[in-house]
Amino acid sequence: MDSSPRLRSGAVTDASEHRVALRVRGVSRSFADVRALADVDLDIRYGEVLAVLGENGAGKTTLMRILSGLDQPTSGELYRGEERYAPRAPREAVEHGVALVQQHFALVPTMTAAENLLLFRAQRDRRTSREQAARDLRTLGADLGFDIDPGARVGDLSVGERQRLELLRALDADPEVLLLDEPTAVLTDAEADSLLEVIRRLVADSGRAVVLITHRLREVVTGADRVMVLRNGEVVSPAAAVGERDADQLAHEMVGAEVPAIARHNAARGEVLVSVDGLAASRLRHADFQVHRGEILGIAGVDGNGQVALESAMVGLLRPEQGRIVVHGKELGGVRPRERIADGVAYIPSDRHERAVVGPMRCDENLLLGRTRRRLRPDPGAAEVMAAWSVKGELDHPADSLSGGNAQKLVCARELRDDPRLVLACQPTRGLDPGAAGQLRQALLDFADAGGGVVWMSADLDELLEVADRIRVMFHGRLGEAIEPPFDRGSIGLAMAGVS
Amino acid sequence: MSFDPVPVLAQSDIVTLTFWTAVLASGMRLAVSTGVAAIGEMITERSGVLNLGLEGVMLAGGFAGFAASFESGSPWVGLLAGLLAGAFVGAGFALLVVYLRVDQVVAGLGLTLFAIAFTSFLNREIYGGGTSPPRAPKPGVVEIPVLKEIPLLGESLFSQNVVAYVAIGVVVVIAVALRRSYWTIVIDAVGETPSAADAAGHSVRLVRFAATVIGSALGGLAGALLIVGQLGFFNSNITAGRGWIALALVIFGRWRPGLIVAGALLFGVLDALQFRFQTLDSAVPFEFLIALPFVVTLLALTIGSRSAAAPSALTIPFVRATED
Numbered sequence: 001m002d003s004s005p006r007l008r009s010g011a012v013t014d015a016s017e018h019r020v021a022l023r024v025r026g027v028s029r030s031f032a033d034v035r036a037l038a039d040v041d042l043d044i045r046y047g048e049v050l051a052v053l054g055e056n057g058a059g060k061t062t063l064m065r066i067l068s069g070l071d072q073p074t075s076g077e078l079y080r081g082e083e084r085y086a087p088r089a090p091r092e093a094v095e096h097g098v099a100l101v102q103q104h105f106a107l108v109p110t111m112t113a114a115e116n117l118l119l120f121r122a123q124r125d126r127r128t129s130r131e132q133a134a135r136d137l138r139t140l141g142a143d144l145g146f147d148i149d150p151g152a153r154v155g156d157l158s159v160g161e162r163q164r165l166e167l168l169r170a171l172d173a174d175p176e177v178l179l180l181d182e183p184t185a186v187l188t189d190a191e192a193d194s195l196l197e198v199i200r201r202l203v204a205d206s207g208r209a210v211v212l213i214t215h216r217l218r219e220v221v222t223g224a225d226r227v228m229v230l231r232n233g234e235v236v237s238p239a240a241a242v243g244e245r246d247a248d249q250l251a252h253e254m255v256g257a258e259v260p261a262i263a264r265h266n267a268a269r270g271e272v273l274v275s276v277d278g279l280a281a282s283r284l285r286h287a288d289f290q291v292h293r294g295e296i297l298g299i300a301g302v303d304g305n306g307q308v309a310l311e312s313a314m315v316g317l318l319r320p321e322q323g324r325i326v327v328h329g330k331e332l333g334g335v336r337p338r339e340r341i342a343d344g345v346a347y348i349p350s351d352r353h354e355r356a357v358v359g360p361m362r363c364d365e366n367l368l369l370g371r372t373r374r375r376l377r378p379d380p381g382a383a384e385v386m387a388a389w390s391v392k393g394e395l396d397h398p399a400d401s402l403s404g405g406n407a408q409k410l411v412c413a414r415e416l417r418d419d420p421r422l423v424l425a426c427q428p429t430r431g432l433d434p435g436a437a438g439q440l441r442q443a444l445l446d447f448a449d450a451g452g453g454v455v456w457m458s459a460d461l462d463e464l465l466e467v468a469d470r471i472r473v474m475f476h477g478r479l480g481e482a483i484e485p486p487f488d489r490g491s492i493g494l495a496m497a498g499v500s
Numbered sequence: 501m502s503f504d505p506v507p508v509l510a511q512s513d514i515v516t517l518t519f520w521t522a523v524l525a526s527g528m529r530l531a532v533s534t535g536v537a538a539i540g541e542m543i544t545e546r547s548g549v550l551n552l553g554l555e556g557v558m559l560a561g562g563f564a565g566f567a568a569s570f571e572s573g574s575p576w577v578g579l580l581a582g583l584l585a586g587a588f589v590g591a592g593f594a595l596l597v598v599y600l601r602v603d604q605v606v607a608g609l610g611l612t613l614f615a616i617a618f619t620s621f622l623n624r625e626i627y628g629g630g631t632s633p634p635r636a637p638k639p640g641v642v643e644i645p646v647l648k649e650i651p652l653l654g655e656s657l658f659s660q661n662v663v664a665y666v667a668i669g670v671v672v673v674i675a676v677a678l679r680r681s682y683w684t685i686v687i688d689a690v691g692e693t694p695s696a697a698d699a700a701g702h703s704v705r706l707v708r709f710a711a712t713v714i715g716s717a718l719g720g721l722a723g724a725l726l727i728v729g730q731l732g733f734f735n736s737n738i739t740a741g742r743g744w745i746a747l748a749l750v751i752f753g754r755w756r757p758g759l760i761v762a763g764a765l766l767f768g769v770l771d772a773l774q775f776r777f778q779t780l781d782s783a784v785p786f787e788f789l790i791a792l793p794f795v796v797t798l799l800a801l802t803i804g805s806r807s808a809a810a811p812s813a814l815t816i817p818f819v820r821a822t823e824d
Contacts, residue, residue: 070699070820091701106699108689110809118682119689120700128682 019046021177021209022067022085022098027076029062029233034403036062037233039076044177047207049199050239051214051224053254059233060213061103064181067211068100069093091122099175101166103182103213109155113137113148117169140168144198159304160191167198177209178202184219186459188302188497192216196223215254217247229253262442262466264449269469270294273453274422276314279323284309285477287323291422291453296444298468299457299479302496306477307457308350311426314455315347316340317355328421341370346420348411350427350457356411359400363391366399367414389413390439405436412440422453429463441467461492517651523772525655531761531768532667533558533726537746538753538760539671540586540718543678546755547711548691548813552608553593554719555743556615561586561720562727563619566636566734567626575639578728579663579721586720587713589615594712598705601817612743620736633733639663663729670721675757687711691811694818704818719743745797752800755811763800767793 024042028035037059044050054060065071067078069087078085080096087093090100107116114134121127127136134150141148146164154162163183170178180199184192196219203210212224220227220242228239229250236253237245245253270293279287284306291297301307312318314325316337325332327343340347349355357366364382382395389409393402402410408428416423425444429437445467448454457474458464464471465487473480473495480495537558544551551557564585569578593611596602627634639662648655678684689697690707698704726742727734745767753760770793778786 089701090699094701100699102699104695106693106696108693108696110692110812111685111688115685116696119685119697119702122701130680 020044021046021080023079024063024067025077025079027063027066027073027078029059029066029071030074035233037066037073040230040233040235042228042235042239044209044211046176046209047203048225049203049210049212049223051212051220051227051242052230053214053217053220053227053250054230055215055254058215058230058254060215060230061181062233063230064100064179064211064213067093067177068098068179070100094173094175097174097176098179099170099173099177100179101163101170101181101183103185105162105166107154107162107165110153112151112153113157113165114150116154116165117150117172120169120172136172137168140171144168144171144201146198159186159302160188163187163191163195167195171202175208177211179211179213181213182215183212184214184216186303189493190497190499192219193222199223217250217254220250221247231256262438262445264445264467268294270451273328274455275326277323277326279310279313279320279325281313281318281320281322282306282309283477284313287479289472289479289482291455293451293453294448296448296454296456296467296469298464298471299455299474300461300464300471300492300496301457301459301474303459305474307426307474309477310474311347311350311424311457314340314424315345315349337370344419344421346415346423348408348415348423348425348428350430352408352411357399357407360398362396363393363399363402363410364395366410367417369414371414371418385413385417386410389443405432408432408440409436412443416443416447420452422455423447424455424457426457427459428456429458429460461489461496465489465492519776521651521653521655523769523776524653525660526772526775527765527769528657528660529664529730529768530771531764532664532729533722534742534746534749534767535671535722535761535764536667536725537719537722537743538749538764539674539757540715540722541746542715542750542753542755542757542760543674543687543718544712544715545750545814546691546811547687547708548694548811548816548818549594549597549708549712549715550604550608550815551590551593551611551712551715551719552605552747553589553611553615554608554716554747555739555741556612557586557589557593557716557719558723558726558739558743558746559615559619559737560589561723562739563622563723563734564720565724565728567622569636569728570627570634573637575637575663575728578636579666579724582724582728583717583721586723587717589720590713590716591709593716594709597817598708598712601819604815616737619734623734623736627734633735635732636728638732639729661729663725667721667725667729670718671757671761674718675761678757688811690818691813694813694816695820698818698820708818719746722746745794748797748801751810752797754809763797766800767797770796 020043022044024040027037027040029037040063052060052063062071066073069090069092072088085096087096093099108119114130114137117137118128118130118133137148137150146168148161148165148168154165157165163186183195187195199210199212200223202208212219214220224242226239227242227250229236231254272290273293274291276287276289287310289297299307309318313320316332316335316339319335327345330343332340332343353359358369363386367382367385386395389412391402391406391409391413393406399407399410423444428444429440432440444454444456456464456468471483471487471492473492475496475498483492537554541551541554561582565578565582568581569575589611593607596607597604641661686697686702686707689700690702690704694704697707723739726739731738749760749763749767752763774789774792777789
């Protein structure tokens with residue numbers, strides 16, 4: 001492999017250990033009355049990987065968006081070298097040698113890999129033919145040891161391949177500063193490790209500055225030189241060498257003391273509540289499982305392995321091609337969401353905007369969704385339910401006005417209100433701040449303690465290790481054998497990557 | 501809907517080569533304006549904007565084209581005026597839907613209704629709008645010797661009104677340009693995944709604005725082609741649903757130029773056919789024949805659009821995640 005610096009600009013070649021590539025001074029950003037970033041100072045240096053560690057909602061992404069020109073600070077300043085740097089658009093950032101790989105892929109699924117590369121080139125770049133783009137993509141890929149077919153439709157690529165394509169595309173602009181926002185969020189442990197290795201090599205070979213945003217401690221320890229911790233938009237601890245703090249200290253700084261540990265009181269398993277036999281639908285090839293009263297069954301898996309099909313079939317939104325679902329002795333038949341509500345199956349969908357909340361409708365009206373046969377108008381109890389779940393919002397305001405965490409709590413409040421038998425919780429804490437996530441986890445544990453059954457699907461293995469009584473791994477549409485505690489993190493991680 | 505002189509038919513004529521040669525030639529003429537309008541609308545829609553005002557844009561282009569060619573005496577000035585009128589109306593529409601985020605369906609329907617009324621009004625005020633409207637100069641017919649003698653297709657391809665060649669040229673140039681161009685990628689990205697185009701540094705709104713103006717300019721040109729190139733006069737609502745047919749053709753053609761042109765030709769030929777069949781003394785009521793092209797289009801749409809992939813962001817205004 002070619003290990004020579006391949007920066008066309010050649011500007012980084014004299015990068016000494018301490019040269020600052022990008023300076024952040026007193027940057028704040030507020031949205032309406034919410035403060036996403038407060039007075040952040042940071043030096044990003046050439047030749048090192050700087051990790052920005054923080055929980056969801058800590059302000060990491062906001063910081064990246066500001067650095068890359070997708071957003072502008074409310075106050076504060078940025079400097080690139082000695083120059084003032086205030087990009088108004090991503091293209092300006094790229095012209096200053098700063099490129100971002102976003103958390104949510106900024107790829108067009110209907111186009112080929114090469115066309116997606118081309119899309120990111122400015123027209124005056126002149127390298128605007130598809131053939132040129134395809135050649136360059138191969139060269140870039142070869143440099144990093146990736147093999148991506150330039151003619152493949154992006155929609156057909158795996159998540160890992162898309163992530164690599166995103167990285168190659170960012171490198172196409174030959175940036176001196178590379179910003180990576182949660183690059184491993186959707187990857188298996190093995191894929192994440194190989195990506196981190198590539199990133200380390202990029203820094204070592206060319207002296208680029210890399211900023212790695214993550215909430216995974218493991219990656220900070222293995223992949224970064226320095227680490228800064230953000231919490232609630234504030235710098236909890238300024239950037240310092242990774243070795244100076246151990247993982248426990250970092251975890252404490254990241255989460256803060258305000259999140260109470262969740263607790264399980266009664267893990268006794270009762271009678272069988274739900275039994276799924278040979279279920280197949282769309283990407284779900286085969287699923288057999290049972291959930292008992294008082295049990296939390298964790299279904300671990302990287303997105304796109306059939307979870308959405310399983311979730312949809314369980315709640316009557318997708319007709320099973322084969323197999324049956326029996327809840328409390330009664331077979332759920334066909335596509336009848338109304339039936340699953342009546343049968344006491346509560347549903348916290350993975351995509352709440354798509355399936356659980358009607359944004360323009362009032363909060364109290366959202367609390368009635370699917371329940372209008374029992375309550376015909378917003379009832380006096382609505383305020384009480386909102387308060388019990390500490391949903392921060394007004395009853396008569398649209399659900400769109402709620403933050404992600406509060407919207408999710410609203411969904412749980414509705415779904416758990418009528419004493420369901422089973423809760424189907426799909427990625428329930430994704431995108432929530434630590435406080436809301438903790439509250440939600442505790443509520444589901446309490447529900448199981450009281451004798452309810454829970455199916456908990458999550459791509460976050462750490463979460464499942466904490467809450468689940470048993471874990472099944474989902475891969476390529478199939479469920480693996482049940483894994484009982486004590487759980488072995490390594491082998492479950494491998495199973496999620498398809499290595500059994 | 502046709503405007504060729506049509507001889508009275510006997511049943512035996514239907515099997516003759518002359519009959520089908522004439523049908524194809526006339527179908528080609530009918531396909532020209534809907535085809536150009538549909539190609540324009542395709543560009544607009546691929547950027548994520550649905551212009552239901554296409555019928556209105558064609559009327560505006562048609563009237564502007566008529567007035568300009570009538571006053572100047574040159575059909576070419578008329579075509580240019582139609583193009584500019586389309587672009588002007590399209591710019592207004594794009595301002596509303598792209599920058600002010602007015603609902604595209606509402607704005608489009610509004611534009612069509614407004615244009616029907618406004619062009620009728622202007623026509624009546626300026627040209628009297630009576631039963632014998634003034635005539636604009638007609639462009640000449642270009643006949644290519646030898647080639648036009650080719651059986652069946654000769655007349656359609658090599659003996660057409662000069663503006664028809666302009667239209668064919670426009671369509672071919674656009675189809676080829678779209679195949680190879682960097683801008684196709686940008687327009688498609690804006691229509692499919694605007695957030696990705698935005699992150700790539702392209703202005704989603706500017707691209708949509710431009711695609712809408714270009715599409716509408718072609719819509720205006722299509723109107724002018726119909727009036728200046730073929731009919732030679734203007735009347736109230738003279739486009740008679742061609743804008744809507746063009747909108748349907750975009751879906752039928754699955755947002756691809758080749759299929760859209762094929763659809764336009766199919767519709768044109770059916771239209772020419774029904775017009776000739778009307779003169780045929782048969783038991784089939786003529787209302788059925790008039791409906792025939794529309795029925796076939798409808799069927800093709802129903803079948804063809806089942807698997808059609810519309811641009812994912814069609815009709816959805818773009819708002820960056822951090823904007824309010």
